[in-house]
Amino acid sequence: MSADALSAAEAGLVSCTTCHLLSRPAETANPGYCPRCGAGLVWRRRHSIQYTWALIIAATIFYIPANALPVLTTTALGSTESDTIIGGVIFLYTSGSWPLALIVLVASVMIPLGKLIALAYLLIQVQRRQVRNRHDSARMYRVVEFIGRWSMLDVFVDAFVVALVQLQPLMSVEPGPGVVFFMGVVVLTMLAAQTFDPRLLWDTPLERQALDG
Amino acid sequence: MAEPPRSGEIPQATAVRPKRGRISVIWIIPILAALVAIGIAVQRILSVGPTIIIVFTAAEGIEAGKTFIRYKDVNIGQVTAVRLTNEYKQVEVTARIEKHAAGLMVQDAKFWVVRPQISLTGVSGLSTLLSGNYIGFEPGASEQSANIFIGLDVAPVVAGQAGREFILNSGDVGSLSIGSPIYYRRLPVGQVTATDLQPDGKAVQIRVFVRAPYDKYVVTGTRFWNASGIDVSVGADGINVRTESVVAILVGGISFDVPPFMTPGEAAPEDTVFTLYDDRVAAMKAPDPLAKHYVLKFNESVRGLAVGAPVTFLGLPAGEVTKVGLAFDVVKGDIRPRVEAVFYPERVIELASAKEAALAEAFRQDEQKRRAFIRRMVEERGLRAQLKSGSLITGQLYVGIDYHPNAPKVKLDFSQESPEFPTVPSDLADLEAKVGGIVDKIDRMPLEAIGNDLKKNLESLDQTLTSATKLITNADEQVLPGLKASIEDLRRTLGAVERAMNNADASLLQSSAPAQQDLRNALQEFTRAARSLRILMDELERQPSSVIRGKTDTGGK
Numbered sequence: 001m002s003a004d005a006l007s008a009a010e011a012g013l014v015s016c017t018t019c020h021l022l023s024r025p026a027e028t029a030n031p032g033y034c035p036r037c038g039a040g041l042v043w044r045r046r047h048s049i050q051y052t053w054a055l056i057i058a059a060t061i062f063y064i065p066a067n068a069l070p071v072l073t074t075t076a077l078g079s080t081e082s083d084t085i086i087g088g089v090i091f092l093y094t095s096g097s098w099p100l101a102l103i104v105l106v107a108s109v110m111i112p113l114g115k116l117i118a119l120a121y122l123l124i125q126v127q128r129r130q131v132r133n134r135h136d137s138a139r140m141y142r143v144v145e146f147i148g149r150w151s152m153l154d155v156f157v158d159a160f161v162v163a164l165v166q167l168q169p170l171m172s173v174e175p176g177p178g179v180v181f182f183m184g185v186v187v188l189t190m191l192a193a194q195t196f197d198p199r200l201l202w203d204t205p206l207e208r209q210a211l212d213g
Numbered sequence: 214m215a216e217p218p219r220s221g222e223i224p225q226a227t228a229v230r231p232k233r234g235r236i237s238v239i240w241i242i243p244i245l246a247a248l249v250a251i252g253i254a255v256q257r258i259l260s261v262g263p264t265i266i267i268v269f270t271a272a273e274g275i276e277a278g279k280t281f282i283r284y285k286d287v288n289i290g291q292v293t294a295v296r297l298t299n300e301y302k303q304v305e306v307t308a309r310i311e312k313h314a315a316g317l318m319v320q321d322a323k324f325w326v327v328r329p330q331i332s333l334t335g336v337s338g339l340s341t342l343l344s345g346n347y348i349g350f351e352p353g354a355s356e357q358s359a360n361i362f363i364g365l366d367v368a369p370v371v372a373g374q375a376g377r378e379f380i381l382n383s384g385d386v387g388s389l390s391i392g393s394p395i396y397y398r399r400l401p402v403g404q405v406t407a408t409d410l411q412p413d414g415k416a417v418q419i420r421v422f423v424r425a426p427y428d429k430y431v432v433t434g435t436r437f438w439n440a441s442g443i444d445v446s447v448g449a450d451g452i453n454v455r456t457e458s459v460v461a462i463l464v465g466g467i468s469f470d471v472p473p474f475m476t477p478g479e480a481a482p483e484d485t486v487f488t489l490y491d492d493r494v495a496a497m498k499a500p501d502p503l504a505k506h507y508v509l510k511f512n513e514s515v516r517g518l519a520v521g522a523p524v525t526f527l528g529l530p531a532g533e534v535t536k537v538g539l540a541f542d543v544v545k546g547d548i549r550p551r552v553e554a555v556f557y558p559e560r561v562i563e564l565a566s567a568k569e570a571a572l573a574e575a576f577r578q579d580e581q582k583r584r585a586f587i588r589r590m591v592e593e594r595g596l597r598a599q600l601k602s603g604s605l606i607t608g609q610l611y612v613g614i615d616y617h618p619n620a621p622k623v624k625l626d627f628s629q630e631s632p633e634f635p636t637v638p639s640d641l642a643d644l645e646a647k648v649g650g651i652v653d654k655i656d657r658m659p660l661e662a663i664g665n666d667l668k669k670n671l672e673s674l675d676q677t678l679t680s681a682t683k684l685i686t687n688a689d690e691q692v693l694p695g696l697k698a699s700i701e702d703l704r705r706t707l708g709a710v711e712r713a714m715n716n717a718d719a720s721l722l723q724s725s726a727p728a729q730q731d732l733r734n735a736l737q738e739f740t741r742a743a744r745s746l747r748i749l750m751d752e753l754e755r756q757p758s759s760v761i762r763g764k765t766d767t768g769g770k
Contacts, residue, residue: 051239058243061250069253081279177253184246 007202014041015199045197049123055192056119062184063112070176071158082176085109085154108154108182111147115189118144119196126200134201141198148190155183262312264293267324267348269364272304274328274346282308282324284350289314292348306364308348318360321353325365367391369406375425378406379481381437381467383489386417388465389439395421396440396468402427405467419489421467432471433478437487438496440468472497503577505556507634509598509612510540515550517610518600524554524612529564532556534612553631554598554612558583588625591635595620600639 008015014025016034023041026032031041045051070082083091085108092101118140125137158179165173272295274280282290290310298305310318327349349368386408395403403423411418423431467489471477481487490496515537524532532555540551558576565573576583590596595618603609614634623635752759 047237047239050237054237054239054243058246061243061246065250065253181250188242188246 007199009043009199009203014043016041017045044199044203045195048195048197048200049127051195052119052123052192055188055195056116056123059112059185059188059192060116062181062188063116066112066178066181066185067109069178069181071154071178071182072161073174073176074171075174076171084176084178085182104154107151111151112182112185112189115144115147115151115193119189119192122196122201137201138198141193141196141201145193148186148193151186151189152183155179155186260312262290262310262315263318263360264307264309265290265318265360265362267306267308267362267364268298269304269306269324269326270302270366271326272306273326275304275306275326275348276345279345280347282310282348282350283327284314284317284352289317289350306348316358317350317352318358319353320355320357320359322355322359322362323351323353323365323369324362325349325368327368374422376403376423377425377428377431377481377483378420378422379431379437380484380486381419381421381489382411382486383417383419383439386419387439389419389467390465393465393467395423396466397423397427397430397470399468400427402430419467429480430471431469431481431485433481433485434471434475435469435477435481435487436472436490436496437467437469438490438493440466440493468493470497503558505558506535506631507554507556508631509552509554509634509636511550511552511600511636513550513600513638515552515600515610517602517608518552518612519609522603522609522611524556524598524614526556526561526614527616528613529561531560531614552612554634584627588627590616591625592622594618597637598634599637602639 008022012024012028013022014031015022016037016039018039019034019037021034021036023035025041025043031043033039034041067085070084070087072088073080073082075081085104089101089105089109092098092104122137122141125132158175162173162175165171269275275292275295277292277294280292281288282292288311290308292306292308294307296305296307297303325348326346328346348364351369389405389408391405391407393405394401395405403421405419406422407418407420409418409420410416421437469487518534518537520534520537522534523530524534526532534552535555536553538551538553540549541547542549562573562576576586587596594616596614597617597620598612598614599617600610601613603611617637620635620637625635626632
């Protein structure tokens with residue numbers, strides 16, 4: 001694969017976003033439908049950059065309460081304790097299980113933040129029409145999209161713990177408001193990764209101008 | 214959309230400005246997110262109450278983020294930080310107070326660490342065993358808000374209860390301690406809240422708290438006394454045991470009441486100072502405004518006479534001994550016991566009957582009249598003081614004032630401050646002489662001779678017994694054979710009776726026996742009679758009228 005390879009759009013062709021079949025557009029203005037799977041064909045997703053930005057900003061806003069508010073409220077023998085994600089990491093670390101602390105830190109704090117930064121980085125590159133290292137950028141995008149489906153780990157753990165640990169009146173666990181925001185971060189980031197059109201990474205500045213709707 | 218450009222071609226400028234920067238609907242999402250986040254932030258900021266600092270000497274069980282400040286079992290704040298302060302001598306606890314409780318943070322509010330306490334007076338703070346220690350809170354009365362407080366080392370005994378505090382002055386604390394109960398008519402109504410020395414260090418101040426509504430019984434005339442432990446007093450009037458409750462025995466206690474001679478005044482205001490009496494008797498004792506001191510000189514041992522021993526007038530309590538000492542008579546070369554006693558004329562006057570009330574009042578008022586009366590009693594009737602034995606076991610003595618008409622005449626001299634009251638020798642010497650006489654008589658008894666006689670008697674009794682034994686042996690040999698024969702006869706008779714009975718059996722029970730036959734006939738007869746009766750009953754059921762009208766033909770049968 002070479003960076004100098006002709007892109008489909010350059011060749012006057014359009015690829016299907018669903019089944020990736022390369023076909024000739026019905027018209028230039030309106031590429032029509034994929035002859036194989038019947039999905040609508042677009043040269044580039046409409047408003048891809050704008051949509052992705054909006055979702056990333058929304059996710060970033062939610063990222064703050066997700067970390068500031070407690071995700072779990074534990075009531076054990078009459079004493080109530082609320083833990084934020086970072087609080088949980090610190091608790092795990094101080095209680096000696098640093099591998100667990102590391103997992104939670106990576107999965108719940110670093111990955112969501114990393115995804116947001118990665119997507120923002122890609123968007124800025126595309127917007128400035130200077131994609132420096134297209135291969136690395138493309139790989140970055142693939143990783144972001146792949147990780148997305150595993151990001152709800154925290155929410156799942158929360159849900160499990162809340163459902164299982166209900167030993168009233170000795171001990172009970174309730175979800176905190178932070179978990180809702182955390183879920184919002186994950187869902188919005190996944191949607192942002194979906195709306196981003198990776199084909200933009202390969203477009204030359206001239207094409208971008210031409211393809212921009 | 215324009216024609217797809219070819220590489221290297223110079224793009225064609227467009228005549229119309231390309232439509233750019235259209236704002237998509239998607240921007241609603243971040244705007245909504247921002248609104249939600251801001252909303253939550255505003256709510257959090259608004260709900261945050263003031264942050265206060267409490268300085269404790271020790272922060273036992275206080276943890277940041279886990280310890281709550283509780284008032285009436287409601288969490289009103291949470292500890293956010295604990296750190297050392299003041300050159301590492303004290304602990305500074307920072308706590309965030311909930312907004313709704315912000316108004317309670319006034320200057321004289323009290324904070325203390327609640328921990329489980331098990332003492333004789335009760336168990337408190339048990340809930341902390343499960344939930345961990347917490348900081349207790351009691352609001353103050355001040356209007357001035359504050360945010361730095363000094364925590365109490367000990368929980369106030371009476372947190373959040375209505376009632377009043379009073380101050381008691383006492384020589385020492387005795388067995389009282391913080392938490393010792395206060396009793397009113399043996400009902401626990403309060404507690405000791407503090408014990409402290411007075412500034413000069415010569416007495417103690419005890420702060421007591423009496424709960425509402427019982428605090429209204431503490432009035433201006435109330436007297437408090439120490440009800441600690443078991444009060445056992447052995448005096449000339451016997452053994453007296455008094456206690457308030459088992460708790461009071463163990464941890465001490467204070468009782469209060471209004472003495473009967475006082476008219477209860479108005480409810481005493483907060484922090485009224487009272488005297489703490491040593492015991493109930495001291496507290497309930499009426500102040501005797503009329504106290505007349507007399508000196509008694511005895512000619513005998515006063516062993517057993519203690520200060521406080523009663524002085525009785527014709528057997529009724531009228532005063533007490535205040536001092537037991539010696540009187541030195543240099544001229545005669547004589548030392549005699551000298552007893553000082555106080556006499557309360559009012560106690561005697563009070564006992565006058567209703568008719569003599571006017572007279573009693575006159576005696577109470579007029580000292581000259583009283584003196585004249587006493588002088589007459591002493592000089593004409595022979596009123597004398599005498600040592601008397603209160604208890605033979607303990608040897609306690611008291612002073613009894615009684616009439617001794619045969620006593621030598623004396624003059625009563627009221628000119629001295631403490632007049633000398635004439636005495637007579639006690640009866641104790643007589644008693645001793647009598648007992649001595651009895652002992653002498655016992656001594657003179659011919660105990661030895663009696664013993665010898667007794668011995669002889671016993672010997673003859675022995676002989677008698679021996680003869681008796683012989684007699685019985687003879688009886689055995691001579692009487693028994695006859696008895697044996699008699700028994701043999703009896704047995705034969707019984708055999709005959711048995712045979713007779715057997716015959717009777719046969720005549721009655723065999724089917725052919727005549728008696729049996731008769732019985733069978735009788736039973737058959739009875740069966741027939743029963744059958745007829747049944748028929749009659751059936752008939753009556755069908756035709757009840759047949760009793761009156763006789764049997765009708767249609768009636769069947």
